[in-house]
Amino acid sequence: MHPELSIQHAPWLSRLRSALRLLIIVLSGAVVVFLVHTLEIFRGNTYLDLRKGELPMTWPARTNLIPTLILFAIAAANFLASVSTLALSFTRSFRRPIRSRDLYRIVAGSFGVLSWGAALAAFTLLDKASKASLGRYACSNKNVMSNGRYQYRTVCEEQGVAFYLAIGAASAELLTLMTLAVSAYLSVKQRTPHLKSDHDRKASTSVGIPGRYP
Numbered sequence: 268m269h270p271e272l273s274i275q276h277a278p279w280l281s282r283l284r285s286a287l288r289l290l291i292i293v294l295s296g297a298v299v300v301f302l303v304h305t306l307e308i309f310r311g312n313t314y315l316d317l318r319k320g321e322l323p324m325t326w327p328a329r330t331n332l333i334p335t336l337i338l339f340a341i342a343a344a345n346f347l348a349s350v351s352t353l354a355l356s357f358t359r360s361f362r363r364p365i366r367s368r369d370l371y372r373i374v375a376g377s378f379g380v381l382s383w384g385a386a387l388a389a390f391t392l393l394d395k396a397s398k399a400s401l402g403r404y405a406c407s408n409k410n411v412m413s414n415g416r417y418q419y420r421t422v423c424e425e426q427g428v429a430f431y432l433a434i435g436a437a438s439a440e441l442l443t444l445m446t447l448a449v450s451a452y453l454s455v456k457q458r459t460p461h462l463k464s465d466h467d468r469k470a471s472t473s474v475g476i477p478g479r480y481p
Contacts, residue, residue, distance in 0.1 A: 280446050280449060280450055280453075281450075283446055284443055284446045284447070284450075285353070287439045287440075287442055287443045287446070288349055288352060288353050288443060289353070290435075290436075290439045291345065291346075291349045291436050291439045291440055291443070292346060292349045292350060292353070294432050294433075294435050294436035294439065295342045295343075295345045295346040295349065295433075295436045296342075296346050297429075297432050298338065298339075298342035298429045298432045298433050298436065299339060299342050299343050299346060301425040301426075301428055301429040301432070302335055302338060302339040302342070302425075302426075302429050303339070304421075304425060305335065305401065305402075305405075305421075305422045305425050305426055305429075306332070306335065306339075306401075308418050308421060308422050309326060309330065309332075309401060309422065324416075324418065324419075326404065327399040327404060329399060330399055330400075330401055330404065331393070331397040331399045331400040331401065332400075332401055333393055333400075334389065334390045334393040334394045334397075334400050334401070334402065335390075335400075335401050335402065335426070337386055337389045337390060337393070338386050338387070338389075338390045338429065338430070338433060340386075341382050341383060341385075341386035341433075342386075342429075342433060342436070344382070345379055345382065345383065345436065345440070348375075348379065352375070370451075372447045373444065373447050373448060373451060376440065376443055376444035376447050377444060379440045379444075380437065380440050380441050380444055383433065383436060383437035383440055384437060386433065387430070387433055387434065387437060390430060390433075391430075401422065401426065402422065402423060402426035402427070404419075405418075405419045405420075405422035405423040405426065406419075406423035406426075406427075409423045
């Protein structure tokens with residue numbers, strides 16, 4: 268039997284990785300849903316009826332949507348990537364040699380972690396740098412007596428929830444990458460004795476065992 272076929276990863280690593288991948292799908296999908304809802308509020312609720320003492324709901328003429336769009340794009344990309352990885356893990360990875368499969372997964376996982384980190388950093392820095400960013404403006408006006416104060420409050424809260432969910436998804440992606448690294452290490456560690464035994468067997472066959480023949 269080929270040595271690569273006899274290598275068995277720790278089953279708990281595989282189960283943990285599948286659970287983490289499902290968690291990433293749930294968290295990244297939730298980020299997408301929350302951010303889409305905040306964008307819908309921004310686009311829609313601008314013509315609400317005024318009540319006594321209320322000011323009309325307004326958004327800046329050039330509301331900065333870049334922080335929201337960056338986080339949305341990365342969350343959507345990671346959601347699709349996680350769904351694809353989970354689906355293809357039963358087919359393509361089975362046909363791929365173990366060494367190249369582990370390398371491919373580690374590279375893809377590293378890219379996922381870096382993309383989440385870049386998105387979170389960009390969202391935080393750009394949101395703080397612009398008073399007209401969607402989240403910051405909504406949080407600044409959530410207590411103003413306007414006909415849209417509840418919409419402001421909703422946008423502010425959902426932007427914050429999406430940010431923390433993204434941190435959770437990034438953490439799960441990092442843990443997934445760590446399990447991949449452990450699996451790759453175990454593969455190399457378990458393959459080494461097989462390679463040594465094959466080498467010793469070939470050497471003994473070619474040289475011969477001393478004293479067996481006259």
